[in-house]
Amino acid sequence: MSYRAPLQDMRFVMQELAGLDRLASLPGFGDTGGEVVDAVLDEADRFASDILAPLNRIGDTERARWQDGVVTTPPGFRDAYLRFAENGWNGIGCDPEYGGQGMPKLVTTAVYEMWKAANLSFSLCPMLTSGAIEALMLRGSDAQKQMYLHNMVSGKWTGTMNLTESQAGSDLAAVRTRAVPAGDGSYRLTGQKIFITYGEHDYTENIIHLVLARTPDAPEGVKGISLFVAPKFLVRADGSLGARNDIRCLSIEHKLGIHGSPTCVLSYGEQGGATAYLVGEENRGLEYMFIMMNAARFAVGLEGLAIAERAYQKAVQYARERIQGTDIAGGKDKVAIVRHPDVRRMLMRMKAQTEAMRAVAYVVASAQDAASRHPDAGERARNQAFVDLMIPIVKGWSTETGNEVASLGVQVHGGMGFIEETGTAQFFRDARITTIYEGTTAIQANDLIGRKIGRDGGRALAALVQEMRALDVDLATLTGADAQRMRALLARGVAALERGGRHVAEQYGKNIRAVAAGSVPLLQLMGVVCGGWQMARALLAAQRRLAADGGDRGFLHAKIATARFYADHVLVGAEALAETVIDGGDAVLAMDEAAF
Amino acid sequence: MKVLVGVKRVIDANVKARVKSDGTGVETANVKMAMNPFCEIATEQAVRMKEAGSVTEIIAASCGPAANVETLRTALAMGADRGVHVQTDAELQPLAIAKLLKSVAEKEQVQLVILGKQAIDNDFNQTGQMLAALLGWSQATFASAIEVAGEWLKVTREVDGGLEHVEVKLPAVVTADLRLNEPRYASLPNIMKAKKKPIDTLTPDALGVDVTPRLKTLKVSEPPARKAGIKVESVAQLVDKLKNEAQVI
Ligand SMILES: Cc1cc2nc3c(=O)[nH]c(=O)nc-3n(C[C@H](O)[C@H](O)[C@H](O)COP(=O)(O)OP(=O)(O)OC[C@H]3O[C@@H](n4cnc5c(N)ncnc54)[C@H](O)[C@@H]3O)c2cc1C
Numbered sequence: 001m002s003y004r005a006p007l008q009d010m011r012f013v014m015q016e017l018a019g020l021d022r023l024a025s026l027p028g029f030g031d032t033g034g035e036v037v038d039a040v041l042d043e044a045d046r047f048a049s050d051i052l053a054p055l056n057r058i059g060d061t062e063r064a065r066w067q068d069g070v071v072t073t074p075p076g077f078r079d080a081y082l083r084f085a086e087n088g089w090n091g092i093g094c095d096p097e098y099g100g101q102g103m104p105k106l107v108t109t110a111v112y113e114m115w116k117a118a119n120l121s122f123s124l125c126p127m128l129t130s131g132a133i134e135a136l137m138l139r140g141s142d143a144q145k146q147m148y149l150h151n152m153v154s155g156k157w158t159g160t161m162n163l164t165e166s167q168a169g170s171d172l173a174a175v176r177t178r179a180v181p182a183g184d185g186s187y188r189l190t191g192q193k194i195f196i197t198y199g200e201h202d203y204t205e206n207i208i209h210l211v212l213a214r215t216p217d218a219p220e221g222v223k224g225i226s227l228f229v230a231p232k233f234l235v236r237a238d239g240s241l242g243a244r245n246d247i248r249c250l251s252i253e254h255k256l257g258i259h260g261s262p263t264c265v266l267s268y269g270e271q272g273g274a275t276a277y278l279v280g281e282e283n284r285g286l287e288y289m290f291i292m293m294n295a296a297r298f299a300v301g302l303e304g305l306a307i308a309e310r311a312y313q314k315a316v317q318y319a320r321e322r323i324q325g326t327d328i329a330g331g332k333d334k335v336a337i338v339r340h341p342d343v344r345r346m347l348m349r350m351k352a353q354t355e356a357m358r359a360v361a362y363v364v365a366s367a368q369d370a371a372s373r374h375p376d377a378g379e380r381a382r383n384q385a386f387v388d389l390m391i392p393i394v395k396g397w398s399t400e401t402g403n404e405v406a407s408l409g410v411q412v413h414g415g416m417g418f419i420e421e422t423g424t425a426q427f428f429r430d431a432r433i434t435t436i437y438e439g440t441t442a443i444q445a446n447d448l449i450g451r452k453i454g455r456d457g458g459r460a461l462a463a464l465v466q467e468m469r470a471l472d473v474d475l476a477t478l479t480g481a482d483a484q485r486m487r488a489l490l491a492r493g494v495a496a497l498e499r500g501g502r503h504v505a506e507q508y509g510k511n512i513r514a515v516a517a518g519s520v521p522l523l524q525l526m527g528v529v530c531g532g533w534q535m536a537r538a539l540l541a542a543q544r545r546l547a548a549d550g551g552d553r554g555f556l557h558a559k560i561a562t563a564r565f566y567a568d569h570v571l572v573g574a575e576a577l578a579e580t581v582i583d584g585g586d587a588v589l590a591m592d593e594a595a596f
Numbered sequence: 597m598k599v600l601v602g603v604k605r606v607i608d609a610n611v612k613a614r615v616k617s618d619g620t621g622v623e624t625a626n627v628k629m630a631m632n633p634f635c636e637i638a639t640e641q642a643v644r645m646k647e648a649g650s651v652t653e654i655i656a657a658s659c660g661p662a663a664n665v666e667t668l669r670t671a672l673a674m675g676a677d678r679g680v681h682v683q684t685d686a687e688l689q690p691l692a693i694a695k696l697l698k699s700v701a702e703k704e705q706v707q708l709v710i711l712g713k714q715a716i717d718n719d720f721n722q723t724g725q726m727l728a729a730l731l732g733w734s735q736a737t738f739a740s741a742i743e744v745a746g747e748w749l750k751v752t753r754e755v756d757g758g759l760e761h762v763e764v765k766l767p768a769v770v771t772a773d774l775r776l777n778e779p780r781y782a783s784l785p786n787i788m789k790a791k792k793k794p795i796d797t798l799t800p801d802a803l804g805v806d807v808t809p810r811l812k813t814l815k816v817s818e819p820p821a822r823k824a825g826i827k828v829e830s831v832a833q834l835v836d837k838l839k840n841e842a843q844v845i
Contacts, residue, residue: 004610007628033791035665035666035669035791036787036788036791038666039666039669039670039673039782039787039790039791040784040787042630042670043673043781043782043784043787046781047781049610050781051781083781086783087781087782087783087784088783088784088785088786089784091784092784101784101785101788551626552625552626554626555626
């Protein structure tokens with residue numbers, strides 16, 4: 001058994017923390033009653049664990065290959081993709097008008113977690129396709145939608161996002177690819193894009209590239225970038241495939257991880273110009289990217305959670321099997337390493353952080369559903385503000401934490417963790433990209449201190465702090481040492497977040513470099529406290545369920561123990577992070593640049 | 597023709613079953629359940645026969661508690677047209693299930709019943725045979741291939757030492773073996789559609805069937821734990837131990 005979806009925890013989080021039952025009452029989600037959701041999760045688990053998980057290691061060792069512009073994915077990937085598409089998974093969250101299933105974000109989030117945990121390299125292709133679908137949904141013309149969306153939703157064609165160039169990574173304003181009007185309404189692209197995930201592959205007959213480029217008289221910088229759609233094969237009016245477009249895959253990268261996923265250098269216009277069509281209006285490309293950014297960043301945030309879950313499952317299995325040493329409390333028998341307190345500490349740390357990340361991500365997913373579907377405009381706005389504030393946390397904190405958990409997974413394995421054969425090294429390597437693409441952690445933290453806190457003077461954060469404090473009334477009703485400890489540490493953590501956030505809001509306009517120096521610690525602080533908030537809610541729900549005698553007592557007791565661990569080992573660090581946020585900036589900036 | 601497939605809800609094949617501490621049975625509370633794998637094969641077979649045009653309607657039946665509806669939905673998502681749930685919390689043994697399925701088969705006027713050859717929970721391998729006897733129909737067990745030929749079914753059976761080819765006249769009961777087919781994964785649209793397919797709920801009483809157990813379980817216990825192995829010094833020692841300690845050669 002290489003991976004099974006943690007269905008019990010997923011369901012607990014969906015029901016107790018993310019309000020699954022409320023979802024069905026939102027317009028358009030009538031089909032998402034508990035029974036259907038259960039069936040969807042069960043079947044997704046089967047697909048993920050039986051088909052995708054066994055290919056994960058093959059992807060790592062066999063890798064995507066490039067020859068003469070043609071990319072071959074690892075053995076088994078293409079078949080798995082075709083089955084994935086045939087079984088309708090590709091369009092799970094898409095608009096039914098184009099053949100999608102229109103499932104709520106909360107449900108697709110759990111399902112996406114499974115794909116990513118089972119096989120991260122595989123999951124990237126559907127993820128990018130859905131990003132491209134979203135761009136076209138958002139700003140594509142009706143004709144563009146008709147031409148591309150049905151086949152992209154069904155998975156017959158895949159999509160890519162072509163943003164990065166060698167001089168334009170975090171700073172997309174530096175994009176240089178040129179788009180010249182051809183006179184017939186289309187444009188001709190010339191330039192080179194790098195790091196394009198699934199920019200070329202053997203899954204499907206066509207690939208629909210979304211490309212950022214500049215028109216000839218576009219203004220400099222962010223306000224001069226436009227978004228284009230450029231198919232690998234041009235599509236005729238009747239929907240059939242026409243000429244091969246002037247887009248070539250020059251090479252694929254040799255990477256630290258996600259070897260199964262081709263990362264392509266794409267060259268546009270070597271033969272005079274690739275045919276492309278403007279999406280939306282000229283010079284508004286980056287603005288569109290920002291609208292889509294929430295979905296993309298959220299999706300990558302899930303990768304941190306997913307890899308953490310996979311690494312945890314593997315570590316538990318190994319810790320039960322590996323016999324080494326004797327019980328520190330005495331006895332001659334050799335024991336499985338799970339008996340050693342420090343191994344338990346590592347496993348608990350992995351478990352607690354994974355569950356905290358899941359709770360935070362699913363709660364944010366559910367808020368996205370409410371933000372888009374709630375009948376009340378005020379509720380929509382309130383949820384949207386929460387989502388906007390939380391996206392950098394889900395992306396930045398979950399991927400950083402995913403790395404930590406994957407690293408602990410290696411540590412639990414001892415020397416075998418460093419040896420590829422166990423597979424845990426792959427999780428560690430694969431996890432590493434997640435803090436980089438779709439905006440590095442620093443870029444998330446910039447977004448947090450700037451757009452999310454600095455711009456509104458910290459109001460959204462203050463509202464969040466208030467919501468966290470409101471939980472205290474419920475926590476106060478609980479008895480027992482676990483609940484009391486959690487209550488006390490959450491109160492301290494929330495106060496620390498408030499201090500850190502207020503400092504950033506106040507200093508943002510005055511002392512920007514020092515604030516920026518503490519931005520990643522602030523992001524971590526916020527992640528740690530949000531995780532604590534959700535684990536406190538989980539503890540509350542578990543104690544209530546136990547009192548009502550409802551459910552699996554073993555699971556509920558474990559949930560309480562895990563929440564308590566989170567409080568004592570993770571949440572307790574919030575105060576330290578707040579100090580770094582508030583006082584740590586000067587030390588970062590003190591030394592002369594030349595002294596490095 | 598109309599086909600009835602039986603689908604049983606059992607502990608998921610990937611879950612390690614644990615015996616209850618009082619030895620009365622296997623723990624099923626809070627354990628992940630799924631359709632019996634051989635019932636999946638039976639369902640798949642019916643769906644393929646429908647896709648091939650030899651079957652007009654597939655009715656999936658499941659006997660047991662309320663949660664069996666989930667198992668029926670799985671069958672509906674795979675392609676069955678409607679479900680029949682014989683709802684009861686009573687312990688059901690093969691004879692009782694055979695009697696229940698008999699009355700469902702008669703009520704629905706099916707010409708063919710496909711069941712799994714056995715269920716992975718208690719490995720009885722009896723229901724299909726009993727059902728055929730009760731109905732007075734032909735039976736073909738352990739099927740690894742089924743072909744419709746007019747009023748007849750050509751069935752390949754997996755038997756010790758090889759394959760047996762038989763022809764049985766319809767109506768018939770066929771039980772599915774492992775190699776009959778590889779069940780499909782339900783597609784997402786079909787999972788959604790399954791929700792709208794009808795499921796009739798019946799009870800043993802309404803069907804006039806007495807489900808009182810005829811067998812009494814005395815005790816259920818875990819298999820004995822394997823003892824740790826040892827390393828022998830030499831081949832001679834190995835042979836000695838096999839001869840004298842294990843007494844296997
Ligand atoms: C495997 C892989 C797949 C990818 N897939 C795609 C894809 O499909 N499509 C696509 O368009 N791109 C893709 N990318 C590109 C990816 O999004 C960029 O690599 C990423 O945004 C970082 O940009 P960069 O590599 O230029 O790093 P740089 O921007 O050069 O960053 C270097 C360092 O400087 C820091 N830094 C940079 N600017 C700032 C700042 N303003 N404030 C603080 N710190 C800063 C960064 O945090 C980082 O630590 C992929 C990359 C990889 C490796």
